[in-house]
Amino acid sequence: xxxxxDFRQGCDDLVESATPARFTRRSLLRAAVFSPHENSYHKLxxxxxxxxxxxxxxxxxxxxxxxIVLHTVHGxxxxxxxxxTTAWRGSAVRPAALxxxxxAVVRRHDTRNEAERIWAQIGxxxxxxxxxxxxxxxxxxxxxxxxxxxxxxxxxxxxxQVRFPRLEPGYLIDVIGLRQQGYLQATTPATSxxxxxxEHPPAPPLINGHIPVPISGTAVWHEPGEEPPGLLGxxxxxxxxxxxxESRPATTEPYVVDPHAAGPGCVxxxxxxxxxxxxxxxxxxxxxxxxxxxxxxxxxxxxxDRCVDCGTSPKGRIADLTLTAFVELGGKLEVGCFxxxxxxxx
Amino acid sequence: xxxxxxxxxxxxxxxxxxxxxxxxxxxxxxxxxACAAKARRAVSKGxxxxxxxxxxxxxxxxxxxMAIALFAGEFALGAGLVLxxxxxxxxxxxxxxxxxTALLFLTAVGALHVLRGRQPDAGCGCFGDLSDTPVTxxxxxxxxxxxxxxxxxxxxxxxxLPASALQAAVVLGVAAVELLVLAFLSPEIGEIMVRLGYSxxxxxxxxxxxxxxxxxxxxxxxxxxxxxxxxxxGEPLDVWREGCWRYVVFQGMVASRHVDVVFAVYLKPRRAxxxxxxxxxxxxxxxxxxxxxxDAFDAGSIPAxxxxxxxxxxxxxxxxxxxxGVPHRAPHRTVHHVPHQRRRHSAGL
Numbered sequence: 001x002x003x004x005x006d007f008r009q010g011c012d013d014l015v016e017s018a019t020p021a022r023f024t025r026r027s028l029l030r031a032a033v034f035s036p037h038e039n040s041y042h043k044l045x046x047x048x049x050x051x052x053x054x055x056x057x058x059x060x061x062x063x064x065x066x067x068i069v070l071h072t073v074h075g076x077x078x079x080x081x082x083x084x085t086t087a088w089r090g091s092a093v094r095p096a097a098l099x100x101x102x103x104a105v106v107r108r109h110d111t112r113n114e115a116e117r118i119w120a121q122i123g124x125x126x127x128x129x130x131x132x133x134x135x136x137x138x139x140x141x142x143x144x145x146x147x148x149x150x151x152x153x154x155x156x157x158x159x160x161q162v163r164f165p166r167l168e169p170g171y172l173i174d175v176i177g178l179r180q181q182g183y184l185q186a187t188t189p190a191t192s193x194x195x196x197x198x199e200h201p202p203a204p205p206l207i208n209g210h211i212p213v214p215i216s217g218t219a220v221w222h223e224p225g226e227e228p229p230g231l232l233g234x235x236x237x238x239x240x241x242x243x244x245x246e247s248r249p250a251t252t253e254p255y256v257v258d259p260h261a262a263g264p265g266c267v268x269x270x271x272x273x274x275x276x277x278x279x280x281x282x283x284x285x286x287x288x289x290x291x292x293x294x295x296x297x298x299x300x301x302x303x304x305d306r307c308v309d310c311g312t313s314p315k316g317r318i319a320d321l322t323l324t325a326f327v328e329l330g331g332k333l334e335v336g337c338f339x340x341x342x343x344x345x346x
Numbered sequence: 347x348x349x350x351x352x353x354x355x356x357x358x359x360x361x362x363x364x365x366x367x368x369x370x371x372x373x374x375x376x377x378x379x380a381c382a383a384k385a386r387r388a389v390s391k392g393x394x395x396x397x398x399x400x401x402x403x404x405x406x407x408x409x410x411x412m413a414i415a416l417f418a419g420e421f422a423l424g425a426g427l428v429l430x431x432x433x434x435x436x437x438x439x440x441x442x443x444x445x446x447t448a449l450l451f452l453t454a455v456g457a458l459h460v461l462r463g464r465q466p467d468a469g470c471g472c473f474g475d476l477s478d479t480p481v482t483x484x485x486x487x488x489x490x491x492x493x494x495x496x497x498x499x500x501x502x503x504x505x506x507l508p509a510s511a512l513q514a515a516v517v518l519g520v521a522a523v524e525l526l527v528l529a530f531l532s533p534e535i536g537e538i539m540v541r542l543g544y545s546x547x548x549x550x551x552x553x554x555x556x557x558x559x560x561x562x563x564x565x566x567x568x569x570x571x572x573x574x575x576x577x578x579x580g581e582p583l584d585v586w587r588e589g590c591w592r593y594v595v596f597q598g599m600v601a602s603r604h605v606d607v608v609f610a611v612y613l614k615p616r617r618a619x620x621x622x623x624x625x626x627x628x629x630x631x632x633x634x635x636x637x638x639x640x641d642a643f644d645a646g647s648i649p650a651x652x653x654x655x656x657x658x659x660x661x662x663x664x665x666x667x668x669x670x671g672v673p674h675r676a677p678h679r680t681v682h683h684v685p686h687q688r689r690r691h692s693a694g695l
Binding site: 025029032202203208209243271 | 465552585609624
């Protein structure tokens with residue numbers, strides 16, 4: 001939507017933009033105003049700073065008790081399996097029990113070519129329930145991601161309902177499960193259900209002066225969708241409304257909530273743009289990374305919840321990470337979140 | 347003595363009548379004020395089907411109708427109290443309006459009690475956005491007090507100016523005490539005080555791009571750089587925001603080379619500080635190539651890491667080391683600044 005900035009060359013969205021390089025150039029252009037010796041921003045964005053990544057995403061070509069073969073965008077990759085390698089496919093399974101053709105996310109050992117942890121066919125649905133039919137839910141994930149079908153089987157229903165007691169239209173849901181053809185088979189709740197209806201997220205407290213940094217809260221992950229595989233980035237909940245293109249025309253459909261119109265959420269975050277850099281610190285693993293903002297994560301503003309991965313985090317989601325970034329920072333996908341702090345680069 | 351007793355009893359009776367009469371304008375003001383606050387909330391929320399908090403107890407499809415009904419009811423009763431306060435609406439119309447007002451506040455007491463039990467985080471929404479704090483015993487007491495005030499107005503004769511100074515003093519005294527009690531029972535007063543002293547952080551301040559461009563074009567930096575811009579009156583190449591700064595990029599031409607002229611405008615409604623710099627992609631590429639060659643020499647036979655898809659891969663650091671230095675908040679200074687590698691291009695400016 002170009003309501004405010006007609007001069008822009010395309011949508012301010014990394015995936016949809018015809019010229020994604022425009023966003024990566026922004027850090028260099030910024031450094032022309034605020035010189036490199038004033039900050040480490042420019043240096044952090046330098047392509048020469050690339051480090052080997054520990055996350056591999058691909059399709060399982062073959063798996064045996066000792067080796068797993070993946071088809072990735074860089075070609076075939078083989079990783080050794082050890083007795084300590086753990087795997088997840090709806091629940092904890094033996095690595096050898098993974099299926100050929102499964103989409104897998106693998107965290108490689110830091111120093112050895114060995115798989116440390118494997119997640120197969122993992123998916124997540126986060127949004128507002130807009131329709132229910134028995135144990136099947138239709139969930140609206142916001143203007144960017146659209147709607148998804150969630151099927152809760154009998155074995156998982158009780159476990160999910162403990163943390164999501166109101167599986168009714170108008171309430172929020174966040175579940176993790178197995179990606180199936182056209183739907184998600186929910187197996188575990190990602191967080192706990194906020195007690196309010198989706199259109200009534202609590203307002204943040206008023207802040208005088210400047211927003212205190214670092215900002216503490218919860219970091220979650222989202223399914224890649226149309227993002228390129230292996231993208232390291234963050235869907236930021238507070239993109240500048242003047243240049244953010246993601247929005248939905250006014251709808252009269254019941255229960256559908258536009259997160260852009262539902263207020264700032266329960267955490268006040270500074271406005272940024274696609275291409276800005278933020279430092280995310282995983283409080284649970286003490287790992288941190290400077291990540292680029294790659295898309296709009298306004299739907300995260302609806303969730304005023306906490307993460308209890310290691311202690312109880314302050315309320316509110318501060319970052320919706322790409323799958324690769326979440327794993328790279330030491331997050332466990334089946335847990336769904338980690339306690340995080342966010343610092344704006346610069 | 348008997349005469350004095352009768353005189354005193356008459357004065358007490360007059361005072362009570364005056365105290366009952368003062369409830370009518372008080373209730374009317376509160377009801378119409380609540381309507382105005384709700385209307386303001388509805389306008390600011392646009393198309394969001396969010397209504398006052400008590401509607402959350404109803405099914406979602408009834409939220410909007412209930413919000414509208416509540417608004418209309420409060421408005422009708424507030425206006426009705428005003429219209430029937432004098433001799434025009436005296437009698438049955440005044441009685442109906444006052445009884446209905448008492449019933450409204452009685453219902454509010456029950457509704458708030460239920461809301462407090464079912465949704466402890468929800469505010470009462472009585473005064474729109476000002477009433478977002480969770481319902482406490484103070485909100486319940488306030489509704490009960492207003493219910494009692496509405497009951498007291500039943501049977502009050504048409505309002506008239508105080509007959510004596512004493513009666514006027516009683517009216518003012520009762521109104522002042524009642525307002526103090528209501529203020530004590532209203533969490534909205536605290537919210538108003540906070541908002542009066544509130545200054546929105548620049549990081550979350552919404553300012554249109556057009557205002558940023560206007561601020562830029564009236565700055566000294568713009569006048570200084572204007573002559574090297576290829577199209578100063580045209581559209582910028584890119585505009586984006588980071589915290590308190592909005593960046594605007596124009597194409598420029600220096601020594602027959604295309605460059606990017608970058609302006610950073612602080613997001614402030616008036617007298618926004620501006621900074622500027624020139625980015626020369628050619629010079630930057632040369633610097634990078636030189637650095638890459640140095641790296642290759644240092645790295646020896648270790649193969650370079652595989653390039654990753656855009657955006658460029660970023661280092662994972664453990665433990666964290668927070669970067670520092672860039673004034674994304676308040677500007678350190680507002681002087682013209684050109685980084686060292688581009689300085690030669692600005693020498694002739």
